[in-house]
Amino acid sequence: MRVGKRLPAAIQPADEGDELDLVRRAAARDRDAFRALFERHHARVYRYALLRVGGDTEAARDIAQEVFTAVWGGLPGFAPEHTGSFPAWLFGIARNVVGTHHRKAHRSVPVPDDQFPEGALEFEGDLVTQRLLVDALSGLSADQREVLVLRFLVGLPTSQVAAAMKRSDGAVTALQIRALDKLRRRLEVRT
Numbered sequence: 001m002r003v004g005k006r007l008p009a010a011i012q013p014a015d016e017g018d019e020l021d022l023v024r025r026a027a028a029r030d031r032d033a034f035r036a037l038f039e040r041h042h043a044r045v046y047r048y049a050l051l052r053v054g055g056d057t058e059a060a061r062d063i064a065q066e067v068f069t070a071v072w073g074g075l076p077g078f079a080p081e082h083t084g085s086f087p088a089w090l091f092g093i094a095r096n097v098v099g100t101h102h103r104k105a106h107r108s109v110p111v112p113d114d115q116f117p118e119g120a121l122e123f124e125g126d127l128v129t130q131r132l133l134v135d136a137l138s139g140l141s142a143d144q145r146e147v148l149v150l151r152f153l154v155g156l157p158t159s160q161v162a163a164a165m166k167r168s169d170g171a172v173t174a175l176q177i178r179a180l181d182k183l184r185r186r187l188e189v190r191t
Contacts, residue, residue: 023086027075034075038068041087045094048154052098063101067094087156088163095146095164136186144179147172 019040025033045067050060070093080086137145143165150161162172 019083019086020080023075023078023080026072027078029076034072037071037086041090042068044154045090048091048094048149049098051149051153053101059101063094063097066097070097084157084160085163088160091150091154091156091160091164092166132187136183139186140179140182144175144182147175148179148183151176 019037022033022037022040026037042064046060046064049063049067050057053059053063067090071090074093078086078089080089137148140148146165147161150156150164151158156164158169158172158176162169165172167175
């Protein structure tokens with residue numbers, strides 16, 4: 001599937017409300033609908049994978065490809081309930097593929113210093129370097145890190161994070177609150 005190819009106007013989704021239609025058409029093996037879903041979600045899946053594999057661009061590309069291969073294979077059996085069902089299902093698959101990647105590697109991949117530019121990000125009104133933020137994130141539990149990555153770096157709403165992690169909305173909110181509190185403390189100590 002070529003990412004750079006522009007879809008015909010009839011295939012371009014007008015808004016998020018078209019997602020269910022795209023999912024249903026892709027499940028019926030409509031390649032143009034699947035291409036539209038791919039183009040809509042690929043960048044976020046890749047960014048998620050890149051963050052989870054410590055900045056390894058090659059592994060992130062492989063993971064994103066494996067995720068969309070699994071999505072294509074699983075779509076006929078997927079029954080979306082609402083617009084947010086597809087992203088939640090998609091990132092559930094992405095979590096599983098990343099988990100498999102880590103199990104195969106049998107080690108945690110450190111983030112290479114050259115993978116994160118010295119640019120700054122805003123965190124609660126203060127600017128912190130990307131490297132400092134990644135280092136602070138590494139001190140969180142895997143579930144806390146996962147919630148923050150999916151919520152704030154990938155941009156999923158709480159309900160989709162909950163579905164992807166197979167947790168309740170309340171559990172995800174509690175994880176998010178604890179993770180942000182711990183992240184604040186870690187960043188205060190280092191700044």
